[in-house]
Amino acid sequence: MTGFPDFLVERTRFDAAIDRNWSCRDKCKVWWKDASGDDGSWWDGRIVAVKPKSYEFPGSPWERYTVQYRSEPKEPQLHSPWELFDADTQWEQPHIDSNIRDNLLSAFAKLEKSSHKAQDQYAVNKLKQVSQKSNFTNRYPVPLSFDIIQSRLENNYYRSLEAVQHDIQVMLLNAESYFGRNAELLSKLRRLSDFFMRTLSSLQPP
Incomplete structure (x- = not known):
């Protein structure tokens, strides 16, 4: 443990993702980076399960959603809510007027x-x-x-x-x-x- 976070989630994005309250069978899309890490594409999927990754932390949103994609990858993938997007998600990068x-x-x-x-x-x-x-x-x-x-x-x-x-x-x-x-x-x-x-x-x- 280094004491430093591996990544940060923008607060407004986090709040919007939690408020979305995703549920089983909801359609979603996830941004996947390409091999270079400089670009990527949206992948369409559907939530097939909602459960805590660890029952030691039942309220944690971390990788709480299991997503099955339309194509690749064939295996279901675990995702956190801030990784999921749909047309109804209202989120704008905060900025000054x-x-x-x-x-x-x-x-x-x-x-x-x-x-x-x-x-x-x-x-x-x-x-x-x-x-x-x-x-x-x-x-x-x-x-x-x-x-x-x-x-x-x-x-x-x-x-x-x-x-x-x-x-x-x-x-x-x-x-x-x-x-x-x-x-x-x-x-x-x-x-x-x-x-x-x-x-x-x-x-x-x-």
Whole structure:
């Protein structure tokens, strides 16, 4: 035992799967990865039995459902409810509101544009440069950078505005620690912090 989980199930997916309350003879589909692990396909099947995998844990959903597939594999397979899907399953990957996301990306674009000016008043260019240095990335447990946060926004990584705020705070704390003896850069970082605080506050629900 390593003390670390083998995998994680997204909470909203877990809740939706449990609420679905699958029963015997329900049709379902399961996503099976191909040999490369990079892609896969949906396999159609039917639940032929519902029982706990171990009677030591009668309430556990782990591999509680036995599924018989239409074709291969011929042998019934054990599945957990979060592996099963059907047309009635309502589940959407949680993410921040698209308008909030767009406003944040607009703010990041504004900051990036400002970094092209000679004074780089928010130290964005300096943050980008230092994020490429090993003595910065190896110094902090979570070396978040301007580009990483921007990329996460572009790819709908964030589930809440609080998560965005957390990453920004970590980025700024790391930078303040790294540039601790540079008064000019610390002043610019405080200006950047104020900018983010105003932006995030304006996006909070009333």
